[in-house]
Structures are given as C-alpha cells and as structure tokens.
Amino acid sequence: VKIDVFFTPAGVSQPDVQGRSVVVIDVLRATTTIAVALHNGARAVVPAGSTEEALRIAQNLERDDVLLAGERRSTRIPGFALGNSPHEFSSDAVRGKTIVLTTTNGTPALIAAQGAREVIVAAAVNFGAVIERCRGILEERGELMILCAGRERQFALEDSFAAGRLTKVLLPEGGLRKVQVNDGALASLELARHYGERWLRAFRASSHGQALVELGFGADLRLCAEENTHMILPLYADRRITTNRSTNQG
Amino acid sequence: VKIDVFFTPAGVSQPDVQGRSVVVIDVLRATTTIAVALHNGARAVVPAGSTEEALRIAQNLERDDVLLAGERRSTRIPGFALGNSPHEFSSDAVRGKTIVLTTTNGTPALIAAQGAREVIVAAAVNFGAVIERCRGILEERGELMILCAGRERQFALEDSFAAGRLTKVLLPEGGLRKVQVNDGALASLELARHYGERWLRAFRASSHGQALVELGFGADLRLCAEENTHMILPLYADRRITTNRSTNQG
Numbered sequence: 451v452k453i454d455v456f457f458t459p460a461g462v463s464q465p466d467v468q469g470r471s472v473v474v475i476d477v478l479r480a481t482t483t484i485a486v487a488l489h490n491g492a493r494a495v496v497p498a499g500s501t502e503e504a505l506r507i508a509q510n511l512e513r514d515d516v517l518l519a520g521e522r523r524s525t526r527i528p529g530f531a532l533g534n535s536p537h538e539f540s541s542d543a544v545r546g547k548t549i550v551l552t553t554t555n556g557t558p559a560l561i562a563a564q565g566a567r568e569v570i571v572a573a574a575v576n577f578g579a580v581i582e583r584c585r586g587i588l589e590e591r592g593e594l595m596i597l598c599a600g601r602e603r604q605f606a607l608e609d610s611f612a613a614g615r616l617t618k619v620l621l622p623e624g625g626l627r628k629v630q631v632n633d634g635a636l637a638s639l640e641l642a643r644h645y646g647e648r649w650l651r652a653f654r655a656s657s658h659g660q661a662l663v664e665l666g667f668g669a670d671l672r673l674c675a676e677e678n679t680h681m682i683l684p685l686y687a688d689r690r691i692t693t694n695r696s697t698n699q700g
Numbered sequence: 701v702k703i704d705v706f707f708t709p710a711g712v713s714q715p716d717v718q719g720r721s722v723v724v725i726d727v728l729r730a731t732t733t734i735a736v737a738l739h740n741g742a743r744a745v746v747p748a749g750s751t752e753e754a755l756r757i758a759q760n761l762e763r764d765d766v767l768l769a770g771e772r773r774s775t776r777i778p779g780f781a782l783g784n785s786p787h788e789f790s791s792d793a794v795r796g797k798t799i800v801l802t803t804t805n806g807t808p809a810l811i812a813a814q815g816a817r818e819v820i821v822a823a824a825v826n827f828g829a830v831i832e833r834c835r836g837i838l839e840e841r842g843e844l845m846i847l848c849a850g851r852e853r854q855f856a857l858e859d860s861f862a863a864g865r866l867t868k869v870l871l872p873e874g875g876l877r878k879v880q881v882n883d884g885a886l887a888s889l890e891l892a893r894h895y896g897e898r899w900l901r902a903f904r905a906s907s908h909g910q911a912l913v914e915l916g917f918g919a920d921l922r923l924c925a926e927e928n929t930h931m932i933l934p935l936y937a938d939r940r941i942t943t944n945r946s947t948n949q950g
Contacts, residue, residue: 456854605884634854640891644893
C-alpha cells in the first residue's frame, strides 16, 4: 500500500497524476463549498481556471441553469452570483443549477488533477464518504495520492492537517510498517498527531484561517470544521464535479 | 519576532526575499558540502544553475584555481572534478580553490535567495554558527526567513526537519506566544518535536535519504547528521559563498 501527500499543486504535473486516484483537498473553502453545493442539490460544479474562463463556460450553458461563483482575495468576484462561502450555497440558491466556480487555490488544484484516473473532492463535511471510497481504492489498486491546494502555491496548514488526518485513518493495522509513504505524508501525520480531530483548532492556527476570520468569515471556519455534515462523494471527471447520484441520473 | 519557513523555492520569488535575511538549507547534501568545503580551505563556492553555466563560470576563472563540482540524480556530473558528496571536499582537494557547484536542489534554492539582504548557508555540521548568527538577526531585525531546498520542487523531510529544529532553537522564552510564524514554521516544529536532535533518524525516514543509501552514500548521511563538526558561517553574496574569514581577507 502506498500513500503520497503533496502540499501544493506547484510542481505536480500531468505525468504525476496520470492513472492515479487523487484526493483533492481545499478545506478552506473550495472543496467544502463544492460538497455543500452538491449536497444541497446543485447539478454539477464546473471548475474554471480564471474569471474569463468562468464567463466563457457560463455562456455555453442555459442562462437559467447556471450560476457564476468564486472569489479573489477571499471575497466574491464582482458581478458573480456567489462567492466561495459554503453558507451561500443553500438549497434555495443552488438546487438544479450548474455552478461555474473559480477560486484562488482550490480550482488550480482540481485542474492539476485532471487526467487522473479518478479525482475525489474531499473536506471535513464529507470526510466519512471520502474515507469509504479511499479504503476501496487502496484495496483495489493499492495506492492513493492526496493533493492539497495550499495557499498561493505555498504550504497551507489546514489542508496538510486534513491530508494527515485522512492518511492516519487509512493506515492499515501495523501502521507505517505496512505502508509506503512519501515525505509529505510523514509530515502530515505529525500534524494529525498534534491536532487530532480538532479541525477548528488547526484552522485557527493557520494563516489562511486567521485571514478569513479577519474578513468576517469566522462562521465559515466552523462549518468547514464539522465532520460528516454533508455525506456526499463529489467526483471530478470530464471537467465537471458531480456526485455518483447525479452521474447516475445522467 | 517573525519566523517564516518555506519548504521549497517553488513559488518563492524575488519580492519574497528582497530585504530579508534568508537561511538556505539543503542538508542532503549541498549546504553540508559547502560548509565542509569552506571549512577545509576552499576560497569560495560559486553556485551555478546548470552544467552549462558552471562551465561558463569556470572558463572565466584561472584554470589552476577552479574546480567544477556537482551532481545530477545524486551522482557526479561526468567530467567534473567533484560530485556533491561532502567526503570528496577534503582539505587536499579544495584548499585555495574556487568551487563552481551545480546541484539538483541546493543551487536552485540559493539562486532563489539572491537579492536577499543576507543569505546564510545552513546544515547540521555548522548548526551552532548558524544559530548564533540567526539570534543576532532576530535581535537586530526581528524577522528571519528559512528556505528549504526540498527535492525536485517538492517537500523534503530532511530539510523541513532541519528548518523546524532551527526554528525551535530560535523561539524566544514563552515559545509560540511571543513569535509570529507562518504555516510552514508550525509544521516544521512538529517534525522537530518528533525527531528531536536525531538528524540521522529524520534522514533515514526521508525518501531522499533512502535513495542516497541505495546509491552507496550511507556515509554521507552520517556526516551530514553530525552537529557542529564544521563550525563556519558561509554567506552568499555577489554570487559567491564565502565565510566571514575569507571575506575579510579580501
């Protein structure tokens, strides 16, 4: 069994992800927001690399079915219907909609994972569903890659802690002796040892979490820190993030 | 007091280092090798970004005074006098010489630090000298940046542990309450807590350390893991690394 953790998409290229199963984590806030949106009935979330690309994608969809969403410097892009706060993605706001989303760190990480065999969108709110699928992947294929979004191409504590918490839960009995891990996984496990299940404590220690609190998004931290409130498995394929359920619906 | 740790030079650009004091760490093996070379009487070490650049720099120096050194995939570049093993940089080999050095990770990190106010080359072998200078910097200027070389633009356990060990030693009484640290520093402190002073244990856990052992460089790991065997403070300025001593000599 092999688990690799990467702290940012910088330096991760197509050959690194090809044929692999990749878990993408941007727990503050894009992957949380995506899980919440799909849980609340959004049809799909389409990641866009830039504001311009988001507009272009939206123009090719039915006007009534699409919502533009995203942030720059943590606040809503002017003119977009939604920002990147999971609180905005209520059932009333998103049911039946396709959401075109562009964020500073989360969407670049998702785009870096394109070309992987399978891309799982992970957060605390859907942690149990992610664990279940990852256990299946490790049984079937024996290896998993966890890709943190990080923050502006740098290490971010909140995502790395989340990666460590996931790695820790996935370790087989016998722990590290029974599994091959990269340096990133080893370091993330130390964060998991330190913070345990205390997501909120890790968020509050992180510079990104502190910046969000200063901008008035303290409630987002609390929502993003709760495990298993939105038990859904968002998968990214063919440039769209959907759940198994909505995929089956067509 | 402010201490920032960056795990790779990827994403670190000129404005990030400008005006700052930067400690560069590539403990396996470039910064160890540089400290050993200068301790053993080399006049200077000149980092080069590529084999071609190394040759070009060497051609502008007196033939008898210059040695080409460096590695690709951990082994000596064909035709170069020296590789990147600190064991090769004996007094007999390097005394009075200017060494033009190109390595996979260490020299890119040094080059990324160009333009900083002061660049300190750090390893275990000169750890005490680095600590002393960093304490002076924190007193004078209140902030310090620690830049890990990492491995092929990714996180490397050995450098991040070293950064954490340095950060831990530099924390003022009162610890984290009295200092502002970035997410990288927080994570590196967890590694320092885990490995303590056991450099060799961290090296052996790292994928780079394991690769070096497989290539027959196990003795390098032991040399690189010993603190304060080569107490010297190499500084990188005007594209050359020299010690205070040799700078004073002109």
